[in-house]
Amino acid sequence: MEFRIPVSPRRWQILSAIEHALDAIDLQDVGGTAAAARAALTGVLAAPAHASAHRISAVGHAHIDTAWLWPLRETVRKVARTVSNVTQLMDEHPEFQFVMSQAQQLAWLKEHRPEVYARAQEKAKTGQFLPTGSLWVEPDTNITGGESLARQFVHGKRFYLEEFGVETEEMWLPDTFGYNAALPQLMKLAGVKWFLTQKMSWNTTNKFPHHTFWWEGIDGTRIFSHFPPVDTYNSDMSGADVARSVRNFQDKAAANRSLIPFGYGDGGGGPTREMIARAARLADLEGSAKVVVEPPAAFFEQARSEYADAPVWVGELYLEFHRGTLTSQLATKQGNRRSEHLLREAELWAATAAVRHGAPYPYEELDRLWKTVLLHQFHDILPGSSIGWVHREAEETYAEVARELNGLVGTALTALAGPASGSTVVFNAAPHARDGVPAFGAAPARETPAPAGAVVAGDSFVLDNGLLRVTVDARGLITSAYDLSAGREALAPGSTANLLQLHQDFPNEWDAWDIEAFYRNTVRDLTEPDEVALAEGGVRVVRTFGASRIEQLLTLPAGVARIDIDTKVDWHEREKLLKAAFPLDVRAEYTSAEVPYGHVNRPTHTNTSWDAAKFEVCAHRFLHIGERGWGAALVNDSTYGHDVTRDVREDGGTTTTVRLSLLRAPRFPDPEADQGSHRLRYSLVVGADIADAVREGYRLNLPERSVAGSAEVAPLVTADHPAVVIEAVKLADDRSGDVVVRLYESHGGRAEAVLTAGFPLAAVEETDLLERRLPEAGEHVVADDGVRLTLRPFQILTLRLSR
Structure with missing residues (x-):
């Protein structure tokens, strides 16, 4: 039987008209006969x-x-x-x-x-x-x-x-x-x-x-x-x-x-x-x-x-393509992450100094620096998909941005810290209090507990701070992370964590853009150390492979169930992908990954093609994974690419492995992408819920600052609910002197909070992002220099506080 593709009569009408038009053309007098050709087409083109x-x-x-x-x-x-x-x-x-x-x-x-x-x-x-x-x-x-x-x-x-x-x-x-x-x-x-x-x-x-x-x-x-x-x-x-x-x-x-x-x-x-x-x-x-x-x-x-x-x-809207852009050009991504947090600090402390001491607020400088950082967030710069020229210039620009912002922060902190008198004041720009220092405030320096340190136990090293006991074997791998409070092991039986893994990385077409699922087919576990030794309050591990070298310092800070991993990499691989693996003894149906102003839940399984396509995903400061009553989080200071896999063991338990993508080495469009020295930090937080993940993510990215001085600095604003995170504190762009506060609900639930101002508060106005009053916003009643707020899950709120 012969099958024919049906052709619209309209097609035949147009082809016939074109034939007549061509017949009307004299190729030796196109200009003189073009009108006749057009006339032959008039009928079909007028329909x-x-x-x-x-x-x-x-x-x-x-x-x-x-x-x-x-x-x-x-x-x-x-x-x-x-x-x-x-x-x-x-x-x-x-x-x-x-x-x-x-x-x-x-x-x-x-x-x-x-x-x-x-x-x-x-x-x-x-x-x-x-x-x-x-x-x-x-x-x-x-x-x-x-x-x-x-x-x-x-x-x-x-x-x-x-x-x-x-x-x-x-x-x-x-x-x-x-x-x-x-x-x-x-x-x-x-x-x-x-x-x-x-x-x-x-x-x-x-x-x-x-x-x-x-x-x-x-x-x-x-x-x-x-x-x-x-x-x-x-x-x-x-x-x-x-x-x-x-x-x-x-x-x-x-x-x-x-x-x-x-x-x-x-x-x-x-x-x-x-x-x-x-x-x-x-x-x-x-x-x-x-x-x-x-x-x-x-x-x-x-x-x-x-x-x-x-x-x-x-x-x-997850794009099933260009997943490598979450990792390519680490230095550019670090420059952006650090610039974002420095801008937060500069605005916070400059606003605090302006309100507390009448210090000038650096409107022009902040405007210019914000625009510089925003420019470099363009979708072929920040993702790492531009030529080397672009990324070399970006690194130079980020260094200058950091220099200027640290200068603005330093000027404000000096004004706030008061006379030195041989004493030191500690400032905390994170949105949660820590170690006696309030969020957005400062307190005199206190005796800081030293990291837990490590002791030798046979051929292993043990770090124990009373909340978490971590064992590092002679290969420099974490073989145990025992939650002393919950009485359970975080790692899957027989597994090792902070396992650095090297994959071949040959995407089908777009080098800097793509990671293909088949990269998992070949892997080299970096298990042979050059050195594992006690050092600087923890364990120092050195590895060399190919033409590259990695040095890591594992420490256990006091008072928190968190193992910190400070990593220095001299990277000279080509077309390779470096990951750090954490196999966890947890049965989780989904992970929670930080995104702007909240987090998203993604399945750990591959039930559907949509699930399977998410074999490399984005997380900002944290990725949390847990089962009812217990969880863990990986927090980082500059990593965005992650992957999560799960396996059911013979003992009936589930191993859920979370991996961070640390470095790539694509050749196009920059043949020297990521070559050279890098430093990055990440941590495993054991026994963590979402609140812990949010808090530790901010703390890692906003370290305390110590300044010579003697004054305690009360926060300019505070929120009394742990889920309500204050993301920005600044003076209004119209130079009215009003304080603008942007906050959001971070845990994914309802929150009732009181926002308190550290200054006499005349009125509170809810605004859009451009600091203009929202006509549909309700009235906020001020009482005792505070205002009661009710937020829905992940709601963002911008408030203008009149002094």
């Missing part, structure tokens, strides 16, 4: 689209990576070329509209090419040039910290408001490598209504089931979202792209609209005359979707009106 035809909103766009295979400075030229091109097209085509989605790029244009910038502002007034996206750059949203994401909105939206008078309402992130589950709430708090990305079409295992949907975050906030079914953010508006959009659109049973971003990206200049002409030709043509050039907001308004009951996707 209107069907009433039920799919609607496509075509949005002029140029996706310009702020850095990638070129340095930052080249992007300035790419932006100038692109904006020059599109504003010229706007003169010729008044119907043409173009979106630009990174405020940083426009700020560069204003600084370096003011005449081109003036053209953009001129065309913004006519409604043709459309600032969009609401962010300073298009950042990575896996690795970027919560407060940094808030500031991406603050600086992006504020630039558009001040320079263009535009209140942007969309988040435009076509090319970022996955999206954390806190983003819906952050978007809403920034006044953003819509979300667009294309990247989820790059999934390599599971096809995302929707193109238009509601995205629900960890706190329950929902944002109307769209993935363009054209599967590109660089469309040329060809018939093939339009047809692909219609064919691929997965919500066609209930909805009939999609969006196409069109234009050459990365310095290619954006849309062309040909693209604009194609969009015009396809405006109302039989056999095609109806195409209209219009702003994203117009599309989203119509799409939501048409499909208000769109399906809901709950939780993170």
Whole structure:
């Protein structure tokens, strides 16, 4: 039997018209006979689209990576070329509209090419040039910290408001490598209504089931979202792209609209005359979707009106691709992590010094430093997927940022510490009290208990602080981590922890971007030490392998069931992946990984292809794993990539192995990626619940500071509920002197707390991220310089405290 693919009669009509048009052309007089050829096509090209035809909103766009295979400075030229091109097209085509989605790029244009910038502002007034996206750059949203994401909105939206008078309402992130589950709430708090990305079409295992949907975050906030079914953010508006959009659109049973971003990206200049002409030709043509050039907001308004009951996707948008970006270029990731925490400290202590002593608040310096850090969170810088030039410059920039921020912190602490008189004051910037020092305050230095130290026991070393007993064998591996309070062993029987494992790392295509599941097929356990000895209150372990060397110091601090592992690596491997394994004797169905302003639960099993695809996942300061009544946490100061596997043993128990991804060595686009010296810290916290994981994660990343002085410093603000974490304390950006506090519920439950100010409090106002009063917010009654708060799970709250 012969099968034939049905061909639409419309195709035959068009082919026949084209044949007649070609017959009408005299190739020796094309100009003179073109009119006759066009006449032969008039009939078929005049036939209107069907009433039920799919609607496509075509949005002029140029996706310009702020850095990638070129340095930052080249992007300035790419932006100038692109904006020059599109504003010229706007003169010729008044119907043409173009979106630009990174405020940083426009700020560069204003600084370096003011005449081109003036053209953009001129065309913004006519409604043709459309600032969009609401962010300073298009950042990575896996690795970027919560407060940094808030500031991406603050600086992006504020630039558009001040320079263009535009209140942007969309988040435009076509090319970022996955999206954390806190983003819906952050978007809403920034006044953003819509979300667009294309990247989820790059999934390599599971096809995302929707193109238009509601995205629900960890706190329950929902944002109307769209993935363009054209599967590109660089469309040329060809018939093939339009047809692909219609064919691929997965919500066609209930909805009939999609969006196409069109234009050459990365310095290619954006849309062309040909693209604009194609969009015009396809405006109302039989056999095609109806195409209209219009702003994203117009599309989203119509799409939501048409499909208000769109399906809901709950939780993170995990990209099943580019998992290696959680680990590549460790120095860049460390620079970002440390800059984020230094910015927190600088704002906190500068605000405290301003309120307590009238010290000047460094508005300009903090604004500039924030923008520098936000710039380097771009989705090819922070993920480690740019050329070596970009990352060398990033390291130099982070060093300068650290120098300046430590200077600001030092100035504020000196003002707060008071006269030295031979004494020392200890400052604690972490959101939880520790060792007699209040959160966000300072106390005179006290006698600090020394680490537990280690004793030799046969051919092993034992560290014991009364809460945790750790045994390290002659190979330098942890063979026991015994929880003395609970009376149970943390490690699986017969296993060893802090086992460094070396894998071959040959992704199929994108070196710096990808880790493939088959990397697990080959592994070398680093079990042969060069040295294992008592040292510095703990155990020192040295290993060499290949051309590399690792030195670790294992210590057990007093008063906490936590083993600290300070690691120095001189790394000279190529196309290798280094992991640190902790096999735990715990039966857990899910892990809890810190994300911005909360944590997400991910299954430890691989029941479905969606579960199996998450073989490398992101966690910020902690990853917690537990069963009812007992758990453990791995906390870190600069690691993001993790993997979790589970096995049922012959004794019926379950071994759940958690591993940190420490280093990679890809060759493209930087042949020298990660080569050289690194220092990083991580810890195993035994008997830990979520509260312990949150607290220890902050403590590791915000060490105490000792300053010569004698004054006790009361906190500027305090919250009396352990789940309520104060994430930022600063003075208001409008220079009113008001204190702005951003806090969130961190445990995933309801919390009632009293926020108390360490100064006379006149009023409390709930605001959006831009420190503007939220019209729907209720009144907060001030009593005894405090205010009672009720927070839902993972709720973020920004409060403006008037003195």
